[in-house]
Amino acid sequence: MAFTLPxxxxxxxxxxxxxxxxxxxxxxxxxxxxxxxxxxKITLFAKREDHSSPLACAGNKYRKLEYIVPDILSxxxxxxxxxxxxxPTTVVTEGAIQSNHTIQVTxxxxxxxxxxxxxxxxxxxxxxxxxxxxSAFLRTGNVxxxxxxxxxxxxxxxxxxxxxxxxxxxxxxxLKAQGKVPYWIPSGASLHPLGGLGYARCAFEIAAQEKEIFxxxxxxxxxxxxxxxxxxxxxxxxxxxxxxxxxxxxxxxxPPRKVIGVVISPTKPREWHEGRVLNFARRAxxxxxxxxxxxITMDDVRLDFRFVGTAYGVLDPxxxxxxxxxxxQEAVVLxxxxxxxxxxxxxxxxxxxxxxxxxSSKDEVNxxxxxxxxxxxxxxxxxxxxxx
Ligand SMILES: *Cc1c(COP(=O)(O)O)cnc(C)c1O
Numbered sequence: 001m002a003f004t005l006p007x008x009x010x011x012x013x014x015x016x017x018x019x020x021x022x023x024x025x026x027x028x029x030x031x032x033x034x035x036x037x038x039x040x041k042i043t044l045f046a047k048r049e050d051h052s053s054p055l056a057c058a059g060n061k062y063r064k065l066e067y068i069v070p071d072i073l074s075x076x077x078x079x080x081x082x083x084x085x086x087x088p089t090t091v092v093t094e095g096a097i098q099s100n101h102t103i104q105v106t107x108x109x110x111x112x113x114x115x116x117x118x119x120x121x122x123x124x125x126x127x128x129x130x131x132x133x134x135s136a137f138l139r140t141g142n143v144x145x146x147x148x149x150x151x152x153x154x155x156x157x158x159x160x161x162x163x164x165x166x167x168x169x170x171x172x173x174x175l176k177a178q179g180k181v182p183y184w185i186p187s188g189a190s191l192h193p194l195g196g197l198g199y200a201r202c203a204f205e206i207a208a209q210e211k212e213i214f215x216x217x218x219x220x221x222x223x224x225x226x227x228x229x230x231x232x233x234x235x236x237x238x239x240x241x242x243x244x245x246x247x248x249x250x251x252x253x254x255p256p257r258k259v260i261g262v263v264i265s266p267t268k269p270r271e272w273h274e275g276r277v278l279n280f281a282r283r284a285x286x287x288x289x290x291x292x293x294x295x296i297t298m299d300d301v302r303l304d305f306r307f308v309g310t311a312y313g314v315l316d317p318x319x320x321x322x323x324x325x326x327x328x329q330e331a332v333v334l335x336x337x338x339x340x341x342x343x344x345x346x347x348x349x350x351x352x353x354x355x356x357x358x359x360s361s362k363d364e365v366n367x368x369x370x371x372x373x374x375x376x377x378x379x380x381x382x383x384x385x386x387x388x
Contacts, residue, residue: 002208003204003205003207003208005201005204005288006242006246006288006289007289008287008288008289009200009201009242009287009288009289012067012197012287012288013067013070013071014066014067014070014197014201015065015066015067015069015070015073015112016066017053017055017062017063017065017066017069017108017111018052018053018062018063018066019052019053019054022205022208022209023047023048023049023051023052023205024047024048024051025045025046025047025048025206025209025213025368026045026046026048027043027044027045028043028044028045028046028326028329028330028332028369029043030329030330031044031325031326031329031330031347032044034325034329035347035350035351037350037351037356039356039362040355040356040359040361040362040363040364040365041363041364041365042350042355042356042364042365042366042367043364043365043366043367044346044350044367044368044369045213045220045366045367045368045369046330046332046368046369046370046371047206047209047368047369047370047371048371049063049202049370049371049372049373050371050372050373050374050375055104055107055108055111056103056104056107056145056149057100057103057104057107057142057145057373057374057375057376058373059100059104059372059373059374060198060199060232060372060373061100061101061104061105061188061189062104062108062198063198063199063201063202064188064189064190064192064194064195064196064197064198064199064231064232064235065104065105065108065185065189065198066197066198066201067194067195067197067198068185068189068192068194068195069108069112071194072088072091072112072114072183073087073112074087075087077183079192079193079194080183080184081172081182081184083176084172084176084181084182084183084184085181086181087181088114088181088182088183089114089115089180089181089182090109090114090115090116090117090175090180090181090182090183091105091106091108091109091114091115091116091117091182091183091185092116092117092119092168092171092172092175092182092183092184092185093105093116093117093118093119093184093185093186093187093189094118094119094120094121094168094186094187095118095119095120095121095124095187095188096120096121096124096125096127096312096313096337097120097121097122097124097127097128097137097138097142097143097155097380098127098137098141098142098143098313098337098377098380099118099120099142100142100335100337100373100374100376100377101187101188101189101229102118102119102120102142102146102151103118103142103145103146103149103376105118105185105189106118106146106149106150106151107149110149110150114183115152115180116149116150116151116152117151117152117154117171117175117182118146118151118152118153118154119154119156119167119168119171120143120146120153120154120155120156121156121158122138122155122156122157122158123156123157123158123159124312124313125265125267125311125312125313125314125337126310126311126312126313126314127312127313127314127337127380127381128313130311130314131380131381132383133382133383136380136382137380137381138155140379140380140382141376141377141378141379141380141381142376142377142380143380144379145376154171168184172184186229187229188228188229188230188231189229189231190229190230190231190234190276190280191229193283194287195231195235195280196231196234196235196238196280196281196283196284196287197235197284197287197288198235199231199232199233199234199235199236199238199239199284200235200236200238200239200242200284200285200288201235201239202235202236202239203235203236203238203239203240203242203243204239204243206220206223206368207219207240207243214366218364218366219254219257219366220257220366220367220368221255221257221258221355221359221360221361221365221366221367222257222258222260222349222355222359222365222367222368223236223257223258223259223260223367223368223369223370224260224262224342224343224345224346224349224367224368224369224370225259225260225261225262225342225370225372226261226262226264226338226339226341226342226370226372227261227262227263227264227273227277227303228264228265228338229276230261230273230276230277230280231280231284232370232372233259233261233277233303234276234277234278234279234280234281234283234284235280235281235284236259237259237277237281237296237300237301238280238281238282238284238285238288238290238292238296239284239288240256240257240259241281241285241290241295241296241300242285242288242289242290244256245290245295255360258302258358259302260302260303260304260345260349261273261277261301261302261303261304262303262304262307262341262342262345262346263303263304263305263307263308264307264308264309264312264337264338264341264342265308265311265312265313266305266308266309266310266311266312267311267312270303270305273303273305274298274301274303277301277303278296278297278298278300278301281296281300281301282296304345306345306348307319307341307342307344307345307348308341309341312337313336313337315336315337315340315381315384318344319336319340319341319343319344320336320340320384321344322334322340322341322343322344322347323336323340323343323384324386325343325347326340326343332371333375333378334371334374334375335373335374335375335376335377335378336374336377336378336381336384337374337377338372338374339371339372339373339374342369342370342372343369346367346369349367350367355367
């Protein structure tokens with residue numbers, strides 16, 4: 001469905017990587033009635049970011065990259081690492097062994113005619129260390145796809161340094177010495193100054209879809225999305241803030257939508273995540289026409305830490321159950337690292353009455369689970385094939 005962005009936002013350079021239509025939103029009727037709520041009746045919907053792009057393993061990183069590609073294609077990128085001038089030849093990024101982000105970066109690099117280096121850290125999270133088949137974990141799933149796509153895959157041992165140097169810096173320097181111009185995209189593209197814009201735009205897409213689905217008198221009062229590196233939830237917060245502003249200017253007041261960022265890793269403390277998400281939201285806000293510092297505050301950042309499980313990349317029993325339920329009730333396949341934990345969180349909010357307590361209506365509430373992709377990692381988690 002078509003939507004228009006306010007002028008300041010619309011002017012920002014964007015290189016489309018998604019389909020020209022919105023990624024679908026559909027109800028989850030079987031799961032919603034399985035969760036059996038009344039007063040209010042809560043209907044869960046899913047936004048299928050895993051169906052957003054024709055490129056490999058569609059997921060949330062493509063939206064972020066749409067706003068970064070124009071900088072990569074420029075003869076004078078504004079946001080590369082210092083010391084790497086000129087038109088980039090090679091895109092370099094990093095992630096965990098089963099990283100989805102590095103796949104999406106590789107796909108984009110290839111599609112715009114550049115080389116890609118995917119730095120995969122064996123020490124990130126617990127996926128590899130708890131795997132019962134480590135050689136498969138290092139070879140299947142996203143690793144297989146990275147190689148198929150033609151990435152130069154560099155696997156780094158935990159804590160590896162190259163002669164005391166940051167291994168990423170030394171790979172960048174190595175490429176430069178070969179006469180290449182590497183362009184650095186930080187993990188999850190979140191620390192990139194343009195990384196939050198994609199999901200700020202997605203907020204406008206969701207708002208347009210609400211009109212289509214509810215005919216102007218309904219919205220997704222609650223949205224559940226993974227918080228990993230943080231710019232997906234940060235971007236959404238900024239986008240919905242701008243939408244609220246526009247509504248208020250038109251004299252429309254509706255209960256604000258609540259974006260709940262479900263944190264998927266226990267590695268970092270609450271303050272670390274909250275500070276980053278607030279920063280990403282403000283930085284995106286400044287670019288799209290808000291005054292980030294003034295308009296976006298910590299009250300807008302709602303992160304839920306109860307569903308982190310035991311480690312990044314490890315599927316705890318309750319998240320495994322959520323993954324099984326979603327598959328068996330709705331035939332929607334989740335991923336073991338992010339969306340299974342988010343689905344667990346969303347189901348908890350519904351079943352434990354946490355939405356009912358806060359919601360504006362006692363009759364009907366609509367909630368949105370944002371499926372950010374990642375299923376390609378499943379084959380590396382081969383023992384995730386049944387639920388009790
Ligand atoms: C990267 C990723 C996320 C997390 O997004 P952030 O912007 O890093 O918080 C969620 N789901 C999937 C499948 C991902 O690959």
